[in-house]
Amino acid sequence: MKNLILFIILGMLTLISCSKDDTTTDATINKKPITRTKDGTVYSYTYDGNKIIQCIDNNADHYIKKWVYTYTGDLITKEDIYTNNVLQKSYEHTYENNKIATSIVKDYSTSSIYQSKSVYTYNTDTTVDRQIYSYGTNTWVKSRSVKYTILNGHITIEKILGTTDGSPSYTTVFEYDTKNNVFKNVLGFDKLIYKTDNERDDTKFNTINNITKYYSTPSYGELNFTFNYDTDGYPISKTWYNGNSISTETYTYQ
Template sequence: MKKAYLLLPVFFLASCSSSNDDTDSSNNNQNNNDNSPVLVTKMVADGETSTYTYNGSKISQIKNITNGEVTSFSYSGDLITQQVTTGSSTSYKTTYVYDGSSRLSKKTYSETYLTSGTISTVETNYNYLSGNSVKITYTASFTGSSAVRTGSKTATLNADGSLSSWTETASVPSNTGGFHSATGALQPIVYDTKNVPFKNITGFLKIIDTEDENGSVHNILSYNHVLNYNNGAGSGEWGIFKCVYEYNSSGYPTKNVKTYYNKTGTGVTNSEMNTYEYNHL
């Protein structure tokens, strides 16, 4: 998914520490003005500034002031059905379909390069095996290429329906032709007990299968996903990071420092800082 900094692509080891952690507010929507929900209105993510507008508690638009991209959202009832990002050279579109229990059943993401007209697409389907287990299958393709990537994740959900972990198999196209078979896992995600910045956006918690769309009302403290290519060369994909948060008096993050690690989780590769502003506390 395009990283539009809402539906906060997208690949830790030790649990993170937190500062200003004096309020346990796992379900705390309190504010110091009225009873309207706390909503994020501005985010500075690794130097890029985005503003958020709403229709009630439904997200309507995110505008990236830094690069000019604008993301618009559509709803059916209280469910997010589409988000479209328009940029100067690329556009991004994600559509969401739900089952009769309002659970995400299909997600289709497309990325269009405006100058060439080429399109990359990822289609993801969700089959709920039990109350806390879902099989996630995906197919990724690119205009003009026969090298289609496929994969399957058997995911475990927490009691609140948020993402916990998964095991994964995949067939990944090789740069030299053919495919790599791949196996991997997402280790159980560690969450804090505070409020995720996007907690009160209508429909946000229905989206459950990525780092930033995990269905939790809480913030990720540690995340460890590794997919190994079984090619004898030690190649693969990974997303390993840990976070340190500062919170406001209502238990929402005002600052997040995210540190990324190498495949073994032993060396720092990068870090970024995100800050958040809200309509009120």
């Protein structure tokens, strides 16, 4: 009788394990991208352990764009963007309770440094409010705001709100796969709610899974992504129609 009960329990555990999603969860798999190629442009990444140090884009137009990351502990507190070794823009982040609290953006590409700031408020209904400010006449002036809906670690809805009545003026809905995101093992990326520049457009809002589709109203329409994965469930390529032609992105890992 004991053997029969043990056999039944083992059988149930086998069924449960087979019914789980096929996303790789093996903690020993610590893949990180070393190159990302998008429409012929190659982005090269370097790391210190699981911390990203920099990303370099050797553009075919003969300029070099570089992103440099600064950590405090395991959190990214600064991102500097250079073109041909000239600082163009920086993002400075602060955190509270292991969540991003503020981001200050400084744009050095203009004659006078333009600054903007985002302040985040975490609500009890799975939403996050992002209030954006611009800096002028020695003070921060409230600008537009954004509301994110977060489910299972994913931003599923982004609403750009009007500056006057707070009603949505632009809404984007995101859908995801159940596979591993290319930056899943890079520390700090999961805390950055919005992308800073297009070196991370494949991981916008998320480093758990991959965005397979997003659609916006009232005007932008729909964009779909098709992925190919390796045997560990990490993407090796992504394709989508950009409105004029098929765009392709490929990844290699260390």
